[in-house]
Amino acid sequence: xxxxxxxxxxxxxxxxxxxxxxxxxxxxxxxxxxxxxxxxxxxxxxxxxxxxxxxxxxxxxxxxxxxxxxxxxxxxxxxxxxxxxxxxxxxxxxxxxxxxxxxxxxxxxxxxxxxxxxxxxxxxxxxxxxxxxxxxxxxxxxxxxxxxxxxxxxxxxxxxxxxxxxxxxxxxxxxxxxxxxxxxxxxxxxxxxxxxxxxxxxxxxxxxxxxxxxxxxxxxxxxxxxxxxxxxxxxxxxxxxxxxxxxxxxxxxxxxxxxxxxxxxxxxxxxxxxxxxxxxxxxxxxxxxxxxxxxxxxxxxxxxxxxxxxxxxxxxxxxxxxxxxxxxxxxxxxxxxxxxxxxxxxxxxxxxxxxxxxxxxxxxxxxxxxxxxxxxxxxxxxxxxxxxxxxxxxxxxxxxxxxxxxxxxxxxxxxxxxxxxxxxxxxxxxxxxxxxxxxxxxxxxxxxxxxxxxxxxxxxxxxxxxxxxxxxxxxxxxxxxxxxxxxxxxxxxxxxxxxxxxxxxxxxxxxxxxxxxxxxxxxxxxxxxxxxxxxxxxxxxxxxxxxxxxxxxxxxxxxxxxxxxxxxxxxxxxxxxxxxxxxxxxxxxxxxxxxxxxxxxxxxxxxxxxxxxxxxxxxxxxxxxxxxxxxxxxxxxxxxxxxxxxxxxxxxxxxxxx
Amino acid sequence: xxxxxxxxxxxxxxxxxxxxxxxxxxxxxxxxxxxxxxxxxxxxxxxxxxxxxxxxxxxxxxxxxxxxxxxxxxxxxxxxxxxxxxxxxxxxxxxxxxxxxxxxxxxxxxxxxxxxxxxxxxxxxxxxxxxxxxxxxxxxxxxxxxxxxxxxxxxxxxxxxxxxxxxxxxxxxxxxxxxxxxxxxxxxxxxxxx
Numbered sequence: 001x002x003x004x005x006x007x008x009x010x011x012x013x014x015x016x017x018x019x020x021x022x023x024x025x026x027x028x029x030x031x032x033x034x035x036x037x038x039x040x041x042x043x044x045x046x047x048x049x050x051x052x053x054x055x056x057x058x059x060x061x062x063x064x065x066x067x068x069x070x071x072x073x074x075x076x077x078x079x080x081x082x083x084x085x086x087x088x089x090x091x092x093x094x095x096x097x098x099x100x101x102x103x104x105x106x107x108x109x110x111x112x113x114x115x116x117x118x119x120x121x122x123x124x125x126x127x128x129x130x131x132x133x134x135x136x137x138x139x140x141x142x143x144x145x146x147x148x149x150x151x152x153x154x155x156x157x158x159x160x161x162x163x164x165x166x167x168x169x170x171x172x173x174x175x176x177x178x179x180x181x182x183x184x185x186x187x188x189x190x191x192x193x194x195x196x197x198x199x200x201x202x203x204x205x206x207x208x209x210x211x212x213x214x215x216x217x218x219x220x221x222x223x224x225x226x227x228x229x230x231x232x233x234x235x236x237x238x239x240x241x242x243x244x245x246x247x248x249x250x251x252x253x254x255x256x257x258x259x260x261x262x263x264x265x266x267x268x269x270x271x272x273x274x275x276x277x278x279x280x281x282x283x284x285x286x287x288x289x290x291x292x293x294x295x296x297x298x299x300x301x302x303x304x305x306x307x308x309x310x311x312x313x314x315x316x317x318x319x320x321x322x323x324x325x326x327x328x329x330x331x332x333x334x335x336x337x338x339x340x341x342x343x344x345x346x347x348x349x350x351x352x353x354x355x356x357x358x359x360x361x362x363x364x365x366x367x368x369x370x371x372x373x374x375x376x377x378x379x380x381x382x383x384x385x386x387x388x389x390x391x392x393x394x395x396x397x398x399x400x401x402x403x404x405x406x407x408x409x410x411x412x413x414x415x416x417x418x419x420x421x422x423x424x425x426x427x428x429x430x431x432x433x434x435x436x437x438x439x440x441x442x443x444x445x446x447x448x449x450x451x452x453x454x455x456x457x458x459x460x461x462x463x464x465x466x467x468x469x470x471x472x473x474x475x476x477x478x479x480x481x482x483x484x485x486x487x488x489x490x491x492x493x494x495x496x497x498x499x500x501x502x503x504x505x506x507x508x509x510x511x512x513x514x515x516x517x518x519x520x521x522x523x524x525x526x527x528x529x530x531x532x533x534x535x536x537x538x539x540x541x542x543x544x545x546x547x548x549x550x551x552x553x554x555x556x557x558x559x560x561x562x563x564x565x566x567x568x569x570x571x572x573x574x575x576x577x578x579x580x581x582x583x584x585x586x587x588x589x590x591x592x593x594x595x596x597x598x599x600x601x602x603x604x605x606x607x608x609x610x611x612x613x614x615x616x617x618x619x620x621x622x623x624x625x626x627x628x629x630x631x632x633x634x635x636x637x638x639x640x641x642x643x644x645x646x647x648x649x650x651x652x653x654x655x656x657x658x
Numbered sequence: 659x660x661x662x663x664x665x666x667x668x669x670x671x672x673x674x675x676x677x678x679x680x681x682x683x684x685x686x687x688x689x690x691x692x693x694x695x696x697x698x699x700x701x702x703x704x705x706x707x708x709x710x711x712x713x714x715x716x717x718x719x720x721x722x723x724x725x726x727x728x729x730x731x732x733x734x735x736x737x738x739x740x741x742x743x744x745x746x747x748x749x750x751x752x753x754x755x756x757x758x759x760x761x762x763x764x765x766x767x768x769x770x771x772x773x774x775x776x777x778x779x780x781x782x783x784x785x786x787x788x789x790x791x792x793x794x795x796x797x798x799x800x801x802x803x804x805x806x807x808x809x810x811x812x813x814x815x816x817x818x819x820x821x822x823x824x825x826x827x828x829x830x831x832x833x834x835x836x837x838x839x840x841x842x843x844x845x846x847x848x849x850x851x852x
Contacts, residue, residue, distance in 0.1 A: 073737070159733040316679060316682060319678075323671055324672070324675065327667050327671055328668055330667065331664040331667070331668050375677060378677055
């Protein structure tokens with residue numbers, strides 16, 4: 001009964017979102033205020049219905065109702081209850097439902113927090129979001145219904161949630177990602193509404209900015225969490241594989257990063273309008289494209305989602321309709337670009353333009369690398385796969401350039417900055433970064449390594465240039481403590497995110513350069529050493545978990561004679577069957593990870609063991625955490641709340657100067 | 659001119675969409691099987707029904723049949739199993755290869771879920787799997803009455819796969835004429851047998 005209620009709620013949700021897609025839009029065209037206002041209550045209605053559907057599916061999981069096909073495929077009666085709840089989004093159908101739930105949440109949030117915007121604009125925004133929702137509901141109901149039953153012969157036991165996904169990191173990774181993807185739909189809807197309404201002024205950019213930044217922050221955290229999960233769960237210590245599915249989440253992030261920066265220019269200076277609109281469309285299109293690539297089966301990936309050509313055709317049709325339609329609208333309605341340059345090359349606009357250029361090149365490189373196997377196959381050039389060497393060859397230098405530009409641009413003023421002043425501002429952080437970069441390899445490793453020096457230079461240049469800019473901007477405070485109140489929350493958000501980038505960049509490069517990895521055969525009592533770290537293997541024991549049996553190794557780790565602790569890597573056999581899972585044991589501190597994975601039983605008490613020393617690896621995700629927090633701090637800025645309060649007065653497109 | 663430039667993104671997207679549309683009809687996992695139109699490799703393996711007595715190629719049916727690779731550790735095999743049962747009821751002969759599995763578990767599985775197989779050989783080490791070029795379970799081969807592999811499918815056999823891919827070839831093989839087989843192969847509705 002409960003699954004049928006959920007199914008019914010989905011159908012009602014489809015109907016309501018159909019109304020939401022049409023009525024407010026018509027209202028906006030006819031200036032009918034009642035029709036425009038209906039968007040708000042419709043948005044809440046769809047949200048309530050989706051919550052009901054989602055709750056029904058969760059109940060089916062908690063009660064282990066294996067007559068529901070999706071539950072039978074992704075759960076099991078001995079699965080711990082927190083994983084039963086998380087298993088709701090452990091497969092294709094349920095993760096689509098979670099996606100729709102979040103989409104409804106964002107739509108309702110737009111309805112709730114945008115009351116002060118011009119009614120016609122918000123009516124159009126809600127209608128556009130309604131159209132996207134119609135597509136998603138149709139997709140679920142026709143190709144991936146989570147409530148499908150297996151009747152009359154329903155299984156007595158489920159096949160269990162994929163053991164890889166039975167992990168706290170995996171519980172939060174998809175929701176964060178979807179929050180990001182879905183959040184970009186708001187920026188997209190604002191762009192489309194602006195194109196339809198023809199009001200492309202800077203207030204449009206100001207309304208869009210906080211939504212985009214929040215979405216970006218979620219996506220940053222989601223990607224980082226996924227990478228961290230891959231690192232400790234997949235068992236071989238890699239954290240990024242340039243897998244199509246990873247790229248699918250990374251491309252919207254790159255486009256979103258470019259969008260945030262170009263929105264800043266559009267808001268402050270009223271420039272790059274068409275470009276910003278285009279980026280907003282691209283960012284959302286890439287989120288949809290990610291869904292297509294992951295769930296249609298056109299690319300081979302380690303993330304085996306249930307793929308099905310019928311689903312692929314549907315998503316492709318949806319993609320063509322949404323993206324093709326909006327690009328057509330863009331071509332017809334976007335303001336034609338005027339070529340007069342309104343800023344000097346030593347201005348903040350110019351540096352942000354470079355930021356966008358570099359990010360778009362990186363995006364193109366990743367997109368090409370991801371799609372190349374498909375292109376080659378479609379053109380009969382044979383089957384190829386594009387590996388990490390291609391991506392790293394382009395990605396690393398381009399990101400280096402981006403970081404250098406970041407440090408240069410951060411202290412530039414809008415419109416024009418005197419050259420002497422810029423050179424003076426750049427001097428101190430530049431010198432400091434050079435000193436740190438040259439000293440670091442000696443201090444860390446005892447010998448010079450130009451790659452490490454370059455990496456440290458780039459990261460510390462971003463860091464010092466950011467801090468120096470803060471110091472300059474708060475220069476008129478009387479005390480040091482007084483400096484902290486001199487700049488706004490949005491500035492601190494930016495600072496945190498940029499420092500986060502520096503931390504991640506340092507983590508990625510230094511970890512790649514200095515990691516040591518060793519696969520060894522160890523008998524109980526054997527000792528292996530990596531640098532100052534010693535590993536003593538003390539044999540294995542059998543242990544039992546809630547739904548698995550495991551062989552657990554005991555490895556005593558010590559550093560320079562003092563014991564760090566006993567690490568216990570496991571190999572798990574889940575009762576539900578399937579492959580053996582490797583559960584690595586990791587000792588983390590701020591500057592290094594010690595990573596041990598248990599390999600195969602080599603007989604007579606000997607085991608193959610993988611020992612890894614990974615310096616700075618945690619910085620990769622720490623930096624992303626900074627970016628996420630930075631995004632949160634930036635939208636907490638009073639300015640956005642004030643903008644909302646003042647919005648009705650500012651609604652006229654005349655106010656360009658704000 | 660300025661206006662025309664704005665159509666550029668739409669144009670690029672159109673090209674990409676065409677590419678994806680083409681991509682949907684290609685299967686990246688679709689590796690041509692080396693054994694297509696070759697005989698089933700020779701084997702001597704015990705069966706689940708009687709693990710003490712090995713059987714060889716001579717035990718294979720003398721009429722067109724399906725050769726199905728399965729295992730109890732493979733959830734998709736479980737999903738596929740009910741459909742295999744219904745095919746067996748319709749009179750389709752299915753031979754099982756119990757691939758890298760535990761015999762006791764596999765015997766229990768057949769008792770609980772019904773046994774659609776004429777017999778299932780125990781390929782515990784996966785040697786026959788290697789000879790056949792198995793990627794993973796489930797996989798299904800369609801073999802003609804002279805023991806030559808005519809079609810291969812990776813993944814579960816369900817209603818769609820059966821009606822669009824396997825059934826036309828199967829029926830042609832049952833009809834037994836070269837003409838019928840050619841008709842099935844040239845029918846655009848029939849997916850490729852690789």
